[in-house]
Amino acid sequence: MRYPAAETAEKHIRILEAAGSAYREKGFSGVSVSEIMKATGLTHGPFYNHFNSKEALIAEALQHISDGTVNLTDGFEASEQGKADFVRAYLSEEHCNGSGNGCLMASLGPEIAREPTYKPTFTRHVTGIISRMVERFPWSSKARARKEALRTLAAMVGAIVLARAVDDDELANEILDGVAEGLAKSDRP
Amino acid sequence: MRYPAAETAEKHIRILEAAGSAYREKGFSGVSVSEIMKATGLTHGPFYNHFNSKEALIAEALQHISDGTVNLTDGFEASEQGKADFVRAYLSEEHCNGSGNGCLMASLGPEIAREPTYKPTFTRHVTGIISRMVERFPWSSKARARKEALRTLAAMVGAIVLARAVDDDELANEILDGVAEGLAKSDRP
DNA sequence: TGTACATCAGTGAACGCGCGTTCACTGATGTAC
DNA sequence: TGTACATCAGTGAACGCGCGTTCACTGATGTAC
Numbered sequence: 230m231r232y233p234a235a236e237t238a239e240k241h242i243r244i245l246e247a248a249g250s251a252y253r254e255k256g257f258s259g260v261s262v263s264e265i266m267k268a269t270g271l272t273h274g275p276f277y278n279h280f281n282s283k284e285a286l287i288a289e290a291l292q293h294i295s296d297g298t299v300n301l302t303d304g305f306e307a308s309e310q311g312k313a314d315f316v317r318a319y320l321s322e323e324h325c326n327g328s329g330n331g332c333l334m335a336s337l338g339p340e341i342a343r344e345p346t347y348k349p350t351f352t353r354h355v356t357g358i359i360s361r362m363v364e365r366f367p368w369s370s371k372a373r374a375r376k377e378a379l380r381t382l383a384a385m386v387g388a389i390v391l392a393r394a395v396d397d398d399e400l401a402n403e404i405l406d407g408v409a410e411g412l413a414k415s416d417r418p
Numbered sequence: 419m420r421y422p423a424a425e426t427a428e429k430h431i432r433i434l435e436a437a438g439s440a441y442r443e444k445g446f447s448g449v450s451v452s453e454i455m456k457a458t459g460l461t462h463g464p465f466y467n468h469f470n471s472k473e474a475l476i477a478e479a480l481q482h483i484s485d486g487t488v489n490l491t492d493g494f495e496a497s498e499q500g501k502a503d504f505v506r507a508y509l510s511e512e513h514c515n516g517s518g519n520g521c522l523m524a525s526l527g528p529e530i531a532r533e534p535t536y537k538p539t540f541t542r543h544v545t546g547i548i549s550r551m552v553e554r555f556p557w558s559s560k561a562r563a564r565k566e567a568l569r570t571l572a573a574m575v576g577a578i579v580l581a582r583a584v585d586d587d588e589l590a591n592e593i594l595d596g597v598a599e600g601l602a603k604s605d606r607p
Numbered sequence: 608t609g610t611a612c613a614t615c616a617g618t619g620a621a622c623g624c625g626c627g628t629t630c631a632c633t634g635a636t637g638t639a640c
Numbered sequence: 641t642g643t644a645c646a647t648c649a650g651t652g653a654a655c656g657c658g659c660g661t662t663c664a665c666t667g668a669t670g671t672a673c
Binding site: 254255256258259328334335336337338339340341342343345348349351352355356376377379380382383384385386387388390391393394395396397400403404407408410411 | 443444445447448517523524525526527528529530531532534537538540541544545565566568569571572573574575576577579580582583584585586589592593596597599600
C-alpha cells in the first residue's frame with residue numbers, strides 16, 4: 230500500500246543507520262540486506278525502492294557514518310586537556326567494546342582498502358578528521374601540526390584494531406592505556 | 419588415485435600458504451575454498467582430506483602466517499638504526515601495496531575481532547611481536563620498553579590500515595612517512 | 608624379487624542453503640474533477 | 641466537500657547463483673606374502 234510521503238525519507242535514514250551499525254559491527258559480508266531491513270522493521274522487498282544494490286547502500290551508509298563522526302573533535306576543548314580527553318574517549322573501553330557506533334577507520338579500514346568503490350569516501354573522512362584535529366588542538370608548531378595529528382590518528386586507530394582483536398582484557402587495556410598515555414602528552418615534548 | 423606420502427604434507431602447506439595470502443589480500447569472506455584449492459593446483463574435493471571445515475583452515479592458516487611473520491624483527495640490527503629500518507620496512511610502499519605476504523594485524527585485525535575463534539592465535543601473535551621488539555631494539559629504559567614497543571606497534575598498524583584504505587597516493591605516503599619519521603627517533607627523546 | 612590387494616588423495620557431479628535481486632500483487636494516500 | 645482513480649512503498653513468494661560440504665568413484669602407491 231501507499232505510505233505517507235514523510236515516512237519514506239525517514240525510513241531511508243533508518244535503513245542507513247541500521248546498515249552503518251551492522252557493517253561496523255559485523256563487516257560488509259557479515260550482514261545481509263534482509264537483516265538490515267528487518268532491523269528497520271520492514272521486509273527485504275522494499276529495499277530496492279530505496280537503493281539500487283547492496284553496494285549502493287554500503288556507499289551511502291559509509292558517507293552517512295562519516296557525516297556523523299567526522300566532527301567528533303568538536304565536542305572537546307581546544308586545549309591540551311581537550312586533546313587528551315579526545316584521545317581518552319577514543320581509546321576507552323566503551324569504544325573498544327562497541328564498534329557499532331564507533332570509528333569507521335578501525336572497524337572497516339581493511340575491508341574498504343579492498344574495495345576501490347568505497348575509498349574516495351574513506352579518504353575524505355580521513356582528511357576531514359585530520360584537518361579538524363589540526364585546527365582544534367594545540368600542536369608543537371603550526372608547521373608540525375598536520376604531521377603530529379596524523380601520527381596521533383594512526384596510533385589511535387592501530388590501538389583500537391589491536392585491542393579489539395586480542396583475547397586478553399589485560400593486554401587490551403595495556404594497549405589502550407599505553408597509547409593514550411603516550412598521546413596525551415604533547416607529541417614531542 | 420593414491421599419491422606419494424611426501425606430497426600430501428607438502429600440499430597441506432601449499433594450501434595453507436595460498437590461503438594465508440588470499441585471506442590477507444581479500445579477507446575471509448572474499449575467498450572461497452575452491453579458489454584456494456585452485457591456487458594450489460587442485461580441485462575443491464580433496465580439501466576435506468586436509469581440513470575439517472573452512473573455519474579450521476582459517477585457524478590453521480592464521481597460525482601459519484603468525485609462525486612466518488612473528489619473528490620479522492630478527493632480520494634487523496639490535497640498534498636504534500635497526501629499529502628505524504624495521505619501522506621503515508613495515509611502513510614501506512611495498513608492504514602498503516602488497517598485503518598478501520604482509521602484516522596479519524593490519525590486514526585481518528578487524529575481521530579477527532569479530533570471530534572469537536581466531537582471537538587466541540592473534541593474541542599470541544601480538545604478544546610475540548611485542549616481546550621480540552622489546553628484546554631486540556633499544557628503548558629509553560627497561561621499565562618503559564614494553565610500553566614504548568606497543569605504542570610503536572599501534573602506530574605502525576594504524577598507519578598501514580589508513581594508508582591502504584585511502585585513495586590518494588600522496589596522502590598515503592604522507593601517513594607512512596610521517597609515522598615512520600616519528601617512530602625512527604626514540605619514542606620519547 | 609614379483610604378484611595381489613588394500614589404501615586413500617585425488618576427481619567432479621551433486622546437495623542444501625542463504626544470499627542479492629526480481630516481481631505480481633496490495634491497498635492507504637494523494638490528486639483530479 | 642465528496643467521489644473516482646492513479647500512485648507507489650509496502651508484502652512475500654520466487655529466481656539464479658555461488659558457496660561450503662558430501663560422496664561414489666578412480667587408480668597409482670605402498671604393503672603383505
